[in-house]
Amino acid sequence: MAVLLIAEHNNKELRPFTLNAATAASQIDSDVHAVIIGQNSADAAKQLSELPVVKKVLSVEGAHYENFTAENFAPVIVKLAENYSHIVCSANTFGKNLMPRIAAHLDTSQVSDIIKVISPDTFLRPIYAGNAFATIKSNDAKKCVTIRPTSFDPCESTGGSAPIEKVDASEEFSNTKFIKREEIKSDRPELGTARIVVSGGRGMQSGDNFKLITEIADKLGAAIGASRAAVDAGYISNDHQVGQTGKVVVPDLYIAVGISGAIQHLAGMKESKVIVAINKDGEAPIFSVADYGLEADLFEALPQFMEELNKLNTIQK
Amino acid sequence: MKILVAVKRVIDYNVQIRVKEDGTGVVTDNVKMSTNPPDDNAIEEAVKIKEAGKATEVVAVTVGEEKAQETVRKALAVGADRGIHVKVDGILEPLAVSKILQKIVDKEKPDLVFMGKQAIDDDCNQTGQMLSALLNWPQATFASKIDVKENKLEVTREIDEGLETIEINVPAIVTCDLRLNEPRYASLPNIMKAKKKPIEEIAASDLGVDVSPRLEQLKVEEPPKRKAGIKVANVAELVQKLKNEAKVI
Numbered sequence: 001m002a003v004l005l006i007a008e009h010n011n012k013e014l015r016p017f018t019l020n021a022a023t024a025a026s027q028i029d030s031d032v033h034a035v036i037i038g039q040n041s042a043d044a045a046k047q048l049s050e051l052p053v054v055k056k057v058l059s060v061e062g063a064h065y066e067n068f069t070a071e072n073f074a075p076v077i078v079k080l081a082e083n084y085s086h087i088v089c090s091a092n093t094f095g096k097n098l099m100p101r102i103a104a105h106l107d108t109s110q111v112s113d114i115i116k117v118i119s120p121d122t123f124l125r126p127i128y129a130g131n132a133f134a135t136i137k138s139n140d141a142k143k144c145v146t147i148r149p150t151s152f153d154p155c156e157s158t159g160g161s162a163p164i165e166k167v168d169a170s171e172e173f174s175n176t177k178f179i180k181r182e183e184i185k186s187d188r189p190e191l192g193t194a195r196i197v198v199s200g201g202r203g204m205q206s207g208d209n210f211k212l213i214t215e216i217a218d219k220l221g222a223a224i225g226a227s228r229a230a231v232d233a234g235y236i237s238n239d240h241q242v243g244q245t246g247k248v249v250v251p252d253l254y255i256a257v258g259i260s261g262a263i264q265h266l267a268g269m270k271e272s273k274v275i276v277a278i279n280k281d282g283e284a285p286i287f288s289v290a291d292y293g294l295e296a297d298l299f300e301a302l303p304q305f306m307e308e309l310n311k312l313n314t315i316q317k
Numbered sequence: 318m319k320i321l322v323a324v325k326r327v328i329d330y331n332v333q334i335r336v337k338e339d340g341t342g343v344v345t346d347n348v349k350m351s352t353n354p355p356d357d358n359a360i361e362e363a364v365k366i367k368e369a370g371k372a373t374e375v376v377a378v379t380v381g382e383e384k385a386q387e388t389v390r391k392a393l394a395v396g397a398d399r400g401i402h403v404k405v406d407g408i409l410e411p412l413a414v415s416k417i418l419q420k421i422v423d424k425e426k427p428d429l430v431f432m433g434k435q436a437i438d439d440d441c442n443q444t445g446q447m448l449s450a451l452l453n454w455p456q457a458t459f460a461s462k463i464d465v466k467e468n469k470l471e472v473t474r475e476i477d478e479g480l481e482t483i484e485i486n487v488p489a490i491v492t493c494d495l496r497l498n499e500p501r502y503a504s505l506p507n508i509m510k511a512k513k514k515p516i517e518e519i520a521a522s523d524l525g526v527d528v529s530p531r532l533e534q535l536k537v538e539e540p541p542k543r544k545a546g547i548k549v550a551n552v553a554e555l556v557q558k559l560k561n562e563a564k565v566i
Contacts, residue, residue: 069483070446071455091442093476097458100411100446109412109531112441122535127439128334132343135536175489176455179471179482192477196565220566232496238461238475245355245435245495247477253565263333264437270543274563276555282548291546291563294555301552308556315566 002031004080005054006073006089006098009036009044011066016193017090019051019154024147025088026053026155027117033058035080035167037073039066045164052160062169067181068094071173074101080167081106081142086120091146092192092247103144110144111136115151129244129267149192150250150271184239191223191240196253199225199242199269200235203258203279203298207235212302213257219309221317225249225269227259243268258298261286278302318372318465318487320363321427322397323418324356324379324388327438340536352388355433357500359493362463363431364396364501371465374398376425380417382406386516393511394503400514401425405521405528411439413528415447420524422452427488429470434459434492445492455485461496 005025008015018034025032035058036045045059058080064072077098081087087102089095091113103110115133116124122137123145138145191197198217200210210224217224225247226240242249244267254272259265261277261284269275270289277290280297287293294301309315328334329349336343352360363375377392378401379385389400403417422430435442449456457463461480462473474481475494503511521528549555559566 070458074450093459093474096442097446097456100443101450101456103443104412104415104447104450107412109410110441110443111532112443126540127537128328128343129437129440130540131334132336132537133540134534135538137533137535138531139533140531173455175486177484179484181476181478181482182480183478228495237479238496239477239479244437244440253559253563264330274559274565275543275546276559287546287548289543289546291543292555292558293546293548294552295548296552304552305556308552309566312556312560312566 001083001085002033002055003029003086003088004077004084005032005034006077006087006095007034007036007044007048008090008094009038009041011038011041011044013044014047016154016190017092017149018048019157020149020152021088021090021147022051022053022155023152024114024117028086028088028120031055033084035060035077037065037076039063049162049164050158050160051155053155054160054162057162057164058167059164060167060169064172065169067178069173069176069178070098070101071176072170073098074105075170076167077102078105079170084142086143086145088145088147090149092149095146099144099146106142106144108140108142108144109138110146111138112146113148114145115148129263130270131263148248150248184237188217189221189223191225191242191247191249194223194249194251196220196222197225197249197251198222198255198257199227199259200230200257201227201259202229202233204230204235210236215306216302216309219306220315227265256286257302259286260284261289318428319374319376319425320366320372320429320431321376321378321422321425322359322363322392323430323432323444324360324377324392325353325436326350326379326381326385326388327353327436330354330437336537336539340538342534342537350384352391353433353436355435355493355495356388358495358497359431359433360392360395360397361498361500362493365498366465367396376401376427378403378418378421380405380409380414380521389516390511391503393514394508395501398514400516401519402516403519403521403524409528410530410532411441411443411447412531413526415444415451416526417521417524417528418448419451420526429487430490432492434494445490449490455489457483457485457489458492459494460491461494463491463497
């Protein structure tokens with residue numbers, strides 16, 4: 001039986017992690033079908049049909065799907081599930097919210113946040129904030145799997161031409177009502193997919209001081225991250241949080257500024273290719289994962305860092 | 318309104334866990350255990366709602382071995398009225414826990430069920446959503462703000478793109494984020510008082526729920542270690558290394 005991938009989108013276009021989830025799905029079985037549930041989401045459905053790994057697209061339309069409510073999505077997928085061996089989506093807030101609801105309806109034990117497909121029934125996943133890796137074999141007939149997007153490369157996005165099939169909508173779940181979504185718009189790269197991330201922690205001391213980080217991020221074409229402490233203190237909004245219960249990032253370069261490096265933060269960034277730590281406390285645990293550590297007062301180091309960047313003839317973007 | 322809060326006993330968030338040499342799990346002997354951090358937020362929120370006069374009773378429930386009862390006792394010390402301990406040995410999967418909680422909900426008939434959004438041991442992030450599926454109730458996951466209204470809640474959820482606000486009709490499930498509130502500490506007099514509060518013990522086997530595992534944990538291993546880095550003397554050296562050695566800028 002084929003694998004069913006749940007596409008994440010905003011009704012206009014696919015969200016980028018759908019491509020990473022598609023890669024994981026195709027490693028489970030080459031026969032990948034993808035379901036897209038939304039309202040006026042035809043453009044996103046077409047985009048989905050162009051992913052070469054996707055063999056068939058199932059499109060479900062309805063006004064009650066506009067805001068991706070799990071209570072409305074789950075019944076559709078549960079019904080489709082009879083034809084599939086696996087249901088797959090990203091382990092971001094979209095998938096974390098949705099997949100367990102599907103798994104419980106199917107009476108299946110979900111495998112969350114996998115970082116590797118070992119075989120169609122066996123997966124590798126981090127536990128204890130990534131301080132251990134568990135190899136898990138699922139004995140359920142149907143498997144519900146969420147994938148850590150940063151552990152799988154995005155699939156090719158063009159060249160495919162899968163047929164798009166309409167599927168009937170399910171009834172509306174009337175006890176949950178969407179009110180609003182406050183998305184923080186920014187011209188910077190998305191945190192989850194950025195090549196460079198510059199993050200600030202409690203050591204930044206105020207929201208205003210984050211401008212020191214913003215400046216450098218703009219110069220490097222980087223996304224801005226934060227530790228939980230900085231978000232809790234109100235220095236920066238929650239969508240920037242990196243860590244066990246925030247986002248997991250795997251950039252080529254991660255610069256941690258004024259972040260001590262609690263294990264919960266390390267869980268979200270320690271797979272980065274190159275890690276820089278700038279902290280005035282030489283004993284801070286962040287230095288244990290840093291390739292380059294600079295023991296310095298960030299309020300002196302960051303302006304100097306900007307000066308040094310300005311001296312460079314070229315900067316990779 | 319009656320609020321049921323589910324709490325889990327986990328290895329304390331400050332402990333650097335160690336993987337057992339035989340690859341069967343992590344070392345838990347002589348390791349400090351605590352309530353799963355966002356479950357503390359769930360208890361705090363329920364107690365605050367009761368203190369605001371919007372709830373009549375807060376019941377704390379845990380599912381686990383003998384010592385898991387400590388988490389219920391702690392909930393009682395910060396304001397829960399009574400406790401339930403569903404006793405079961407061994408590790409349960411979230412699906413099994415949600416089936417047990419469903420039985421407790423059938424019995425207790427709460428209007429709201431709160432719990433943490435994720436347990437910091439298995440990092441599954443499933444139980445609340447699964448329970449809400451089994452009950453066919455609305456779910457508000459990753460809650461960072463809850464407004465109690467008449468027979469409904471307005472909940473602000475933390476999502477990857479920012480914040481989302483939804484309105485859910487009671488009865489409902491809410492899974493709590495760490496930013497929902499600041500859990501209080503139990504005072505000594507309240508810890509003493511909590512010792513007198515009732516905890517009902519129920520054997521999981523009496524609930525008629527199949528809790529047999531569906532997943533096999535074949536191996537637990539340490540993640541690959543990063544090789545040690547270097548300290549640089551100044552910013553100029555750092556930028557030079559990033560440019561010419563790591564070649565990332």
